[in-house]
Amino acid sequence: MLHSSGGRPPNPRGLLIAEVAQATQRLADAGVPSPRFDAEELAAYVHGVKRGELHMVPDTDFDARYWEAVSRREAREPLQHITGRAFFRYLELQVGPGVFVPRPETESVAGWAIEAVRAMDVAEPLIVDLCTGSGAIALALAQEVPRSRVHAVELDEGAYGWAAKNVEGSRVTLHHGDALTALPELDGQVDLVVSNPPYIPLTEWEYVAPEARDHDPQLALFSGEDGLSTIRGLERTAHRLLRPGGLVVIEHADTQGGQVPWIFTEDRGWADAADHPDLNNRPRFATARREVP
Incomplete structure (x- = not known):
């Protein structure tokens, strides 16, 4: 008016x-x-x-x-679906129906991964982003670690389409496939594996914000009765992909901080498993190092 x-x-x-x-x-x-x-x-x-x-x-x-x-x-349609854009660290991404909208808390995950790769004594670090969604984490790593070689994997067809738009013209290599079986050709060579996987328990469906529950892909949200099914699978994938001494970084719910590091145990070939807070000081992601024989 x-x-x-x-x-x-x-x-x-x-x-x-x-x-x-x-x-x-x-x-x-x-x-x-x-x-x-x-x-x-x-x-x-x-x-x-x-x-x-x-x-x-x-x-x-x-x-x-x-x-x-x-x-x-x-x-309660997501703001980013209306504007068609989402901001993530230094990026402006194209988003819309069919792709998980990147959240501010995931910037802490990407930030830790970027600093960890920068600290590695590797000329051209090899990075894999599993469950990439819009491509946010992969693109942030490619942008902020200029000599990195970044591969991103997405299973959902709709999300893959959005990721393809976002990575076009970048140094990110996008793969359409299952994160749990992805990239066998890179086994034992990867310096860092990062993921923001689905981690919401199926039992908590009714408590999820409408913006996510009604608009984000279900595949990007829910993962078994306790929310940890995909993370358990990614633990094996990360161990397969990483070189000895390589790092894994996985986001989780703030209520899962006491559980996720225990998935990356010494008897499964891991060392230095730890949890980390986001900017609101809530447990947000776990990291571990593949054990060096």
């Missing part, structure tokens, strides 16, 4: 600020976790500016399509 200025010069801030405030209240009432941010991000998207430039949009340029976007978010 456009408001008349009553013959006064357009106020470059007044209208949009009022509309964003109204949208923020609507999103808050709908249970959206970050209503102000989402209201501003939608306004920026619709008006073709950055969030920090919203004050530059004059009253006369207000686009009524904003309310269509707000209604979609109000119905």
Whole structure:
């Protein structure tokens, strides 16, 4: 809805600020976790500016399509599906229906992996990202570790399509296949295996946020009664792929911090298994080193 200025010069801030405030209240009432941010991000998207430039949009340029976007978010459609983009570390990714939207907490996983690879005495580190989804982690590693050779694996056909768009023109080699049997040609050669796998217990379906439960691929969310079925399989895959001394990094739920490191035990060929917190100081990912004989 456009408001008349009553013959006064357009106020470059007044209208949009009022509309964003109204949208923020609507999103808050709908249970959206970050209503102000989402209201501003939608306004920026619709008006073709950055969030920090919203004050530059004059009253006369207000686009009524904003309310269509707000209604979609109000119905708990993911923000990133509406805008078609997701931000991850230094990346802007294409996302939409059929692919898991990367979360901020996964940036901690990617950050640890990047620092670990940089610390390796390897000229061209070989990295494998299993269950790559949009390709976020693989692309971050390829971008921030310039001499790395990165392979990414995705099973879900829809997610693979989005990953293919994102990795186009990058140094990431994308593979369509099962993470549990992937890349036998690289066995024993990989420096680092990283994964953000499905880890939600099937018993917790009703507690999952609507944005994920109703829009993210089920294959990317749920993994057995305790949520650890895929991680148990990835433990074997990582051990197969890694060279002696190579590292594995696997994301998990904040409630699984006491369980995942115990999957990477000494009797299965691992050393230094440990858990790590995310930026909110919640247990978020486990790491281990393939034992050196």
